[in-house]
Amino acid sequence: MNARDRTDLITRYTEETVTEEEIETLLEEREDPHAYIGYAPTGEMHIGHFTTMRKLADFVAAGLEVTVLVADLHAHLDDEKSPFELLEARSTYYEEAIRGMIEAAGGDPDDVEFVRGTDYQLEEPYTLELYRLIADTTISRAKRAGSEVVRQSDNPKLGGLVYTLMQSLDVLALDADIAYGGIDQRGIYMLSRELFDDDEKPACVFAPLLSGLTGGKMSASDATSKVNLTDSPDQVDEKIQGAYCPQGEVEDNGVLEYLEYLVFPVFDERGEVLTVERPEEYGGNLVYETYDELETDYVSGELHPADLKPGAAAAISEVIDPVRERLTSQPDLLADAYPDTYD
RNA sequence: CCGCCCUUAGCUCAGACUGGUAGAGCAGUCGACUGUAGAUCGACUUGUCCCCCGUUCAAAUCGGGGAGGGCGGACCA
Incomplete structure (x- = not known):
C-alpha cells in the first residue's frame, strides 16, 4: 500500500x-x-x-x-x-x-x-x-x-x-x-x-458520534438511547423497535447510523450481507451489500422503517455477539467494575 | 477561624413567613392514531420532604443539634 x-x-x-x-x-x-x-x-x-x-x-x-x-x-x-x-x-x-x-x-x-x-x-x-x-x-x-x-x-x-x-x-x-x-x-x-x-x-x-435511538444525542443516563455491548438479542430488538426512525429521513436517525458506521463496515470485513425480511404484500425480502444501497432505498421510501428495524436489530446483535459472549463469560469483570449494578 | 444561604419525585423547582394526610413542569409507563418510532391527543405512576432529638392532638413547615453543598469575611511575618 x-x-x-x-x-x-x-x-x-x-x-x-x-x-x-x-x-x-x-x-x-x-x-x-x-x-x-x-x-x-x-x-x-x-x-x-x-x-x-x-x-x-x-x-x-x-x-x-x-x-x-x-x-x-x-x-x-x-x-x-x-x-x-x-x-x-x-x-x-x-x-x-x-x-x-x-x-x-x-x-x-x-x-x-x-x-x-x-x-x-x-x-x-x-x-x-x-x-x-x-x-x-x-x-x-x-x-x-x-x-x-x-x-x-x-x-x-x-x-x-x-x-x-x-x-x-x-x-x-x-x-x-x-x-x-x-x-x-x-x-x-x-x-x-x-x-x-x-x-x-x-x-x-x-x-463521528452516533445519534441516540430516542432522537438527539446518545445519553449515558438513558438506557433506551443506546445498545449496550452486553444486551441480549431480545433487548437489542426491543430498543431498536422503540427507536426514533422517521420514514425516508436520514437526519438524527440512529438506526441508519448504526448500520453505516458499525454493521456494514464489520459485515464487509466478514464478507456478509444484510438481509431485510419483508412480507410479500410489501414486496418481499431485500438484500443489501452496501450502506449506500440501503440508504437510497430508505430515502426513496422503498424500504419502510417497520421492515428495516427487525433486520437492523438482528444485524446489530450479530455484530456485538462475540463481544457479549466474551464479557458475559467472565461475569466477575462487570460485577467487580460495577458492584452497584451487578450485585 | 467567623458569618450567611441551600438540601422536597429520575431532573428543575414551588410549598415553609401563618403547623392540618405533599404539588407543578419535564421525564417515565400504558392506551388511541399512524404498517416503526416520533409528533399529537387520553389516562396513569412517581417520595426516607438530608439525618437525629425536641415542642405539639398534629411538623416538609416551629426550636436545638448534626451531615453534605454553596457564598462571603478574617488571617497573610
Whole structure:
C-alpha cells in the first residue's frame, strides 16, 4: 500500500481529519507512525464505543503502531465518575471489552498496545511538564478545550481542568503522531496542537458520534438511547423497535447510523450481507451489500422503517455477539467494575 | 477561624413567613392514531420532604443539634 491508500484507510468512516496532508506526509516519511486513543474507564461501554474502536483495525491494517490508553486517573478526575477504589476493576473491564471489539471488527487485539494512565502519569517527566502547563494555561482556555468532554456543572472541580491538560499532554508522553477519538475530543487535541511545537503536535482523526435511538444525542443516563455491548438479542430488538426512525429521513436517525458506521463496515470485513425480511404484500425480502444501497432505498421510501428495524436489530446483535459472549463469560469483570449494578 | 444561604419525585423547582394526610413542569409507563418510532391527543405512576432529638392532638413547615453543598469575611511575618 502506498501512502495515499494508507491515508484513505486511516480516514474512512471518520468525521474529520486534521490534517489529511499531515497524515499522508507522515506515512511517506515514516515506516510505522504511532496512533493512540484514550478512554477513561467510567460507565459501561456501548455500541458508540464499538464504532470508534472498529477503526483501530483499519489503523493496524494501514501499518500504524496503535496504543490504547486506559486513562484510569482521568476517570476519577472527571467529576469523580469512577470512585478511586474501582479504577483497577474498571480498567480491567475496559481493556477486555476493547480487545473484544477489536477482534469482532476483524483485527487482532495483540497488535495493539495497552497502557494505563497510572503507568506514567504519576512521575517525572510527566508531572513536571504538567505543572508547567498548569502554570501556563488560563482557566478559560482549559475550560473551553474540555467543554465537550468533561462533565459540566454549576460548581465544577479543578479536576476537570487538570483532566484537559493531562490529555493534551498524553500525546507527547505516549510519543503519538496521531491522536484519535470521537469528534467530542476535538477541543482537547486542538489545545495540544496549540501548546506544542510543530514536530511534537499530533495530527488528529475524529470519529463521528452516533445519534441516540430516542432522537438527539446518545445519553449515558438513558438506557433506551443506546445498545449496550452486553444486551441480549431480545433487548437489542426491543430498543431498536422503540427507536426514533422517521420514514425516508436520514437526519438524527440512529438506526441508519448504526448500520453505516458499525454493521456494514464489520459485515464487509466478514464478507456478509444484510438481509431485510419483508412480507410479500410489501414486496418481499431485500438484500443489501452496501450502506449506500440501503440508504437510497430508505430515502426513496422503498424500504419502510417497520421492515428495516427487525433486520437492523438482528444485524446489530450479530455484530456485538462475540463481544457479549466474551464479557458475559467472565461475569466477575462487570460485577467487580460495577458492584452497584451487578450485585 | 467567623458569618450567611441551600438540601422536597429520575431532573428543575414551588410549598415553609401563618403547623392540618405533599404539588407543578419535564421525564417515565400504558392506551388511541399512524404498517416503526416520533409528533399529537387520553389516562396513569412517581417520595426516607438530608439525618437525629425536641415542642405539639398534629411538623416538609416551629426550636436545638448534626451531615453534605454553596457564598462571603478574617488571617497573610
